[in-house]
Amino acid sequence: MNTKSGAVPSATTKRRARSKLQSDWWSKSIAGAVLGLTLALALSGLFAWIGPGGIDAPDKRQFVMWSIAPLWVIAFSLVYLIPTGRRALLTMGVLNVLAYGLLFFVKGALG
């Protein structure tokens, strides 16, 4: 995926980009703030369906709502560990697709 990235960097900068953590504030922050939040929603949704008690457990909706906040900010704070901003967006995007795919599959199967 790295071959497609950036505006024609030289071989040395590319190597450095791979080995060293880049700041890339805007792309990483967007990956964390937006894609982190949507990922948290999908994960808490999965928990709602296949977590203990299933979708109809009494009072579970409150707990599911609460779980969005920690999932979101944990993803948000760890997204900066991904080497580059582009990779961060890509990683979070793929995780989102997987999570929502699973969520809609589970929802269709159990709902």
Add this chain to the structure above:
Amino acid sequence: MKVRSDILKVYRSLHTWVGITTGLLLFIGFFAGALTMFKQPVDRWISPPEQRLPWVDTAQLDSLVALTLQQHQDARQEFSLYPIEREDLAAPIQWSESGGGRGLKLSEARNIASLDAQGQLVTESLTPSLFGELVDMLHRTGGIPGDFDGEYVGIWILGVAAVLYFLALVSGLILLLPTLVKDFFALRRGKNNKRFWLDAHNVVGITSLPFHIVISLTVIVFAFHDQFYDALRDVVYPVSAPPANTAPAPAYSADRLLPPSELIARARTEAPDFAVTELLYLGLESSRPFVRVSIYNPAALVHGPVTGYMGMNPYTGELLMTSMLPGKAEGWGAIVNYFFALHFGSFGGDLVRWIYFCLGLGGAFLFYSGNLLWIETRRKKLRKTDTDIPRQPRNLRWMAAGTVGVCFGSIIGICLAMAAGKWASGLAFNINHIYLWVYYFSFLLTVTYAFWRGAGRATWQLLAACAASCVLIPGTTLVAVVAPASGLWANTSAGAVAVDATALGFALVFTCAAIHNRKRALHGGRDSVWATADANAGAEPKSNRVDASAGSEEVTA
């Protein structure tokens, strides 16, 4: 533990940026939040005795409610009943003309009623003091005014700040990991003041980390729960069938209410260790009447800031809601109760409230010291070869002025507003507006002063002003005791007296800090934003170095 240097670099920048953008807002939130731990004692301190009606005993509650509903049509939808007397409550039964509703209404008249010695209904109308509620609002909004679509904008902004604050916690923890063992609990005075502040910042941060994680997560949920629920409903949950249209709702008439003594007895059997402190009757003549019973036991873990709740049908006594009933909640509901209790500190009586008070102030210290560290890290130091004292960059001077202005401004604002609650009570048409004016005026004045005079001079002067405004609180009580003709009053419950004692203690702390800061401003290192601009006329850099090391003050490199 070893952490790669490029990771440290990224997270150091992150820590700096989120800290610097949210620090001052969170300072206000934490400082005011610490005060809300003792919202009720503060309201006891402030509430004027002449506005209170006599109380009735539990046996008379039934006739009090019956008489009120007979004589006052506007109480037939919603009213509150308080079985236990408290200084901050005006009367055992209260209702508003508009029929209630949520939100803070500063100008709304409350009708209050009680029974006189002959058992006759006495009614009055007043605008109650909402000081505690206003401190709570300051805590939740950071003092940012305005609302949008019925929601306070400040709550959303603090919600965003709480997200950034979590990033600050994680990044701060990562920065500390490599030296965690070595630095843990180390508080090195040394010759370098920055080291001391950094150690203090780290110790407070790491020891109260669980508290801070809880607070940041709960604040995010409190700010955005509506949006979260909407998203879950739209994306996750199956489309729910519209509620089956059953037989026409029974028509209720408020004349057929169960006597409150029966509801209280019912609540007692459900929660034997609790005292019933409030019955809030809602939608009485609607199709879904509800009474929310507040139950209080200082030692219990409860859902609300002070009390737990249960819900009943006021006509049948049927139990409608037990999920906020301590010990009765089960499964997921019980877990959610913990989240609330952990934010409110409502799980271990006054001891936990004091611990939360200290943790809240510790949080405020964390943000204050974080800003100081930002300034000290970027400070232009005096070098041996310098002939002139270096001028500190403008962004440092502004950050220093903003930090002392905002932090001390919020402290001064709250103290003065509280004192004004008594001094201006005779003049004020509505005391709640006085609170707002005094708070915002003194806050803005303090900030302006800090920028005008510069942090060097303003810091010790504003600390002295903090001390003076704290002294005003017990001072007001003293005047009330010595000179009752002044029209002031002193409430004498333990809670109210503790407010005076605490304010006096803070006045002493601020006085010491003011003296210490004045010394530094006049005699500390000149190459600092904290030095007064004009005191260095004629002072040689060399003599400053001597001063600095002698007083273990600012050190020059």
